[in-house]
Amino acid sequence: MTVFPDPDHARDLYREMVRIRRFEERCVELYSASRIRGFLHLYIGEEAVAVGAMQSLSADDAVVATYREHGHALARGVPAASILAEMFGKLEGCSRGRGGSMHLFDRSRRFFGGNAIVAGGLPIAVGLALADKLRGEPRVTACFFGEGAVAEGEFHESMNLAALWELPVLFCCENNGYAMGTALGRSESETELTVKAAGYRMPAWSVDGMDVLATESATARAAEGVRAGGGPHFLEFRTYRFRAHSMYDPELYREKSEVEAWKLRDPIAAWRETLVAHDVMDEAAVAATDAEIAQEIDAAVAFADAGTLEPTEDLLRFVHTEPSS
Amino acid sequence: MTVFPDPDHARDLYREMVRIRRFEERCVELYSASRIRGFLHLYIGEEAVAVGAMQSLSADDAVVATYREHGHALARGVPAASILAEMFGKLEGCSRGRGGSMHLFDRSRRFFGGNAIVAGGLPIAVGLALADKLRGEPRVTACFFGEGAVAEGEFHESMNLAALWELPVLFCCENNGYAMGTALGRSESETELTVKAAGYRMPAWSVDGMDVLATESATARAAEGVRAGGGPHFLEFRTYRFRAHSMYDPELYREKSEVEAWKLRDPIAAWRETLVAHDVMDEAAVAATDAEIAQEIDAAVAFADAGTLEPTEDLLRFVHTEPSS
């Protein structure tokens, strides 16, 4: 049984999830208004995973994510303003406007992206962890990826390397049931994903990804195992995306009723109810949080709006590292 | 318990294994004499695998192998003469002299090579089987590969595709303990290879690869399972190569004593003893078989010797299929 956390922390978890939700809701509007372009993948519905998982990571640890990484970036502490400026293609963006929604980076927070090749980030996470192991640093590298990545060869090569070399990697599989339009059962002959980890002798367990306490405590336990020298761990978070795969997805592949059923398990609503039931928050506190977040996001939009476009004369900069940097 | 086979068949198994052994021993001589060039990978010690496994395949079935495929080609019925001519780089070779030792092909026998990229043949085997499934043909595709291939992403992608689509593939993993100089325990975190198959819900079992009756009966059972619509099966053959990885290998990575211990389990010597004990063969029959095979190989050498070198004017032929062919 998970112990109910201290009230401040409980409220923080709530706030972080709502931040992600509101941020992305605003992104949708901004996309419709053509302020954001390219591909935009929303994390709405999955917030409990990134927020819960990130609690066990310290500043020294590293994070690798996918193209669906706004939530991870925000939960890792990348400022909403610099993320939004990035999506606006502004110089003030966390990747200078060169990356966009799929390529958020923040070196100062050891947030290594933002990778738009499915499973492409996993080997990199292995390498970050290898560096830590070689240096004897007690750090963890958390690597987030969707269940679709499990079919890719790179997933298997990475799992094996990490397990063989006993590297401090936390493999965080966000199983939202679909890879674009492909349900897990149509892409994997074995849909019980922890069985994959068993093929590498890697400790693994499935977690309710809609329950932020569950994601937090499972990750804490796994991270502890990793830090104790137990080698890599694999976590499957069972979750769901409430929105389409990207802004172009007509969602032909799933029933509205399925989406509605999962929405009843909305991690934010559920946690709010718990908090209210535990008298940790009341209506007013909820409203105050909402208002604070709205303000933060308004400020982020204003910041992004006021940002500058990189001059095209700088097009060739950073193909190679500049001598000064 | 495996039933002892009928004497003619028992003798055939023996003959086939000796053919491969003698053929390759001759290859070594010819390599030293610079008649064969390029890479040469010997199957010596592993003969019971190809010979036993091939018994369950009919002419309609397909075979995909690796660069260590002389044994498979011979056991599949590719004439020794055309294999040797191939290694001599002659037009009469089974690949017209374009392939060499690593790229034996024989379309008429549905022998699809001969692939020098580790794990590169597995997706092809999946595709051959997919074609059969789409056409409703009750065929099997047997795919041979070393245990080193298990670390490659292509292995996993292929296993999953075959299992997901219930394709008639027989995955034949020849676990000889080493990938070049890398012992299995230094390349896989889980060395029990059938566990990998479990990750795909694929029936799998380990087989003594030094016992031709065991390889034959295990393959028969697996092939039956495949033909009965049971989808792909995975077989791990535990075997050993008595020789170096290739002609360039100084064998720094294993103890002589280990090699000697495995040689005590020589599949040919063991089977000969069994046959003699069962009164299926006597010294004279053994000598007669040896003599016949020596003759076949002498003839193959003569054939290869007498072969022609493809004129360099034909260098560009077959980059694309010729209209007539």
Add this chain to the structure above:
Amino acid sequence: MTTTTPAVRTTYRDAMRAAIRDAMQRDPRVFVMGEDIGAYGGCYAVTKGLLDEFGPDRIRDTPLSESGFVGAGIGAALADMRPIVEIMTVNFSMLALDQILNNAATLSYMSGGQLHVPLVIRMTTGAGRQLGAQHSHSLEGWYAHIPGITVLAPATVADAYGMLGPALDDPDPVLIFEHGTLYNVEGELPVARDPVDIAHAAIRRPGNDVTLITYGGTLPKVLAAAEELAAAGVDAEVLDLRVLRPLDADAIITSVARTRRAVVVDEGWRSGSISAEISARIMEAAFYELDAPVGRVCSAEVPMPYAKQLEDAALPQVAGIVAAVQEVLRTGG
């Protein structure tokens, strides 16, 4: 160019879908395999509706396993099926390059002509939609380096439809690159639906002063540049390569020998681009006919940036093409 053949107006996307449907109806060996081509309806909606019509065996959704299913396509082709493998975009095809380079392209030769790989691989290519560095590659010119494959780049609705049939009839692997910005473009599709030739380049605009050589996604830009140039009194010939491997060198040389000047435009990175190959071929076969050095307009050598003004600056644009032509006209004899 004017045509007397009756035609209907349709989009590049719909023409491609019609080509797939017609091929599947014609030949039961044809099937399509790729990520999200079925239940999702196709990443770019090219295969939309085909699952209902042909069922999941022939419109086969695959897991995310590019090497696996491209290799499976090779195997099925070896067994005389006619697979059309869709790699969602060229950006993911790196994961399947081993299968393409080491198997598809080599099996005929390595087997001394015994084996055939009648495989068609389709992929979306190109930049221009602010998708960033990992989703904006233009690598069709790079693929054209590989012997044993044919590389097609349909730029028109007629070619989007017409190239698939002959590609499937080819006993060897054919790669078809569809530029992402073309899917919504409308054009004329001949009612007769005859296959087109996949061996030759096509003159899309005849002219006398300079030859503009391009293909695929940059053809519309080059045609627009030619119009601008025409307004300025320059009569440019526009050659659409159509086939990047093997190159139709005759068509290139014939045109350049007549106009005596050329500019090559493609969306690949400049160094090692197919434009370099074309420039070298002209050097070799028409050096003495040239009045000025051949110009190249390619993409800047950067991973494609997301920000629009940077992406625009990185890609060939009409103004840059016009300027390059004027430069070529200014110099030389």
Add this chain to the structure above:
Amino acid sequence: MTTTTPAVRTTYRDAMRAAIRDAMQRDPRVFVMGEDIGAYGGCYAVTKGLLDEFGPDRIRDTPLSESGFVGAGIGAALADMRPIVEIMTVNFSMLALDQILNNAATLSYMSGGQLHVPLVIRMTTGAGRQLGAQHSHSLEGWYAHIPGITVLAPATVADAYGMLGPALDDPDPVLIFEHGTLYNVEGELPVARDPVDIAHAAIRRPGNDVTLITYGGTLPKVLAAAEELAAAGVDAEVLDLRVLRPLDADAIITSVARTRRAVVVDEGWRSGSISAEISARIMEAAFYELDAPVGRVCSAEVPMPYAKQLEDAALPQVAGIVAAVQEVLRTGG
């Protein structure tokens, strides 16, 4: 070229090994990772003995997982280690191309200059040993198409030693291609063991009549051709590119502007070869200085055949180089 620096005679293989050893002694962040580099002693014996000296953490044998361990090299480099990843041969690097193209080459740019990937990838390249189509690729010129990486091709013992240090000092990814036929070649290694420059081409033989441009495995053939030509009264300059990306265009243009004729020799397939890029650059920058079209001697566009006479015929050879030079001398003004 004559040199006054004291030097020892050694092989290309031993020079490469010495470079690795020295780098590992100098910088604890340097480690080597690849298939069979340790217990086996290295497929081409380059790393032989290093396992005993540095132990299995720093001489790290990997499973057969090219994409996995190349990506791990990228990750370790991001974390400020200095990995040297050995891909046994270029033929297997296709399996890691996604990591190289989509991650190693893009992370600096995509992150707006925040991230650095100081990764060195070494691989054996080339044909000539009857290894057949899947083991004989020469793709270094192809790799040179990719922005964000540096591509080196040491052709001499001094470069085999000297290039590794600066490659490791480079904050961005560097690919080093070692031609398989060079490992046993002996040459002079300066005792001082200074790092060499990895930005410029080198004139290996000065001359006045024609510039022969090459690199890596074909340098010995080109030098032999130059000797033959000298005997026939032709004074050829031989330029060793050394760096395939970024090309030292100045060196190329300076030499060609002087000799007014050039032949480019490389072992890649002709269409889309780096020779095409060089020809195009000469076209663009020295067209009016040229007395004849630039010639190219490349590999035949075939998957490399096993049979010796066919492989010999497919590859650039001294006789073919001499003939191409004579052709270039015969034509033009």
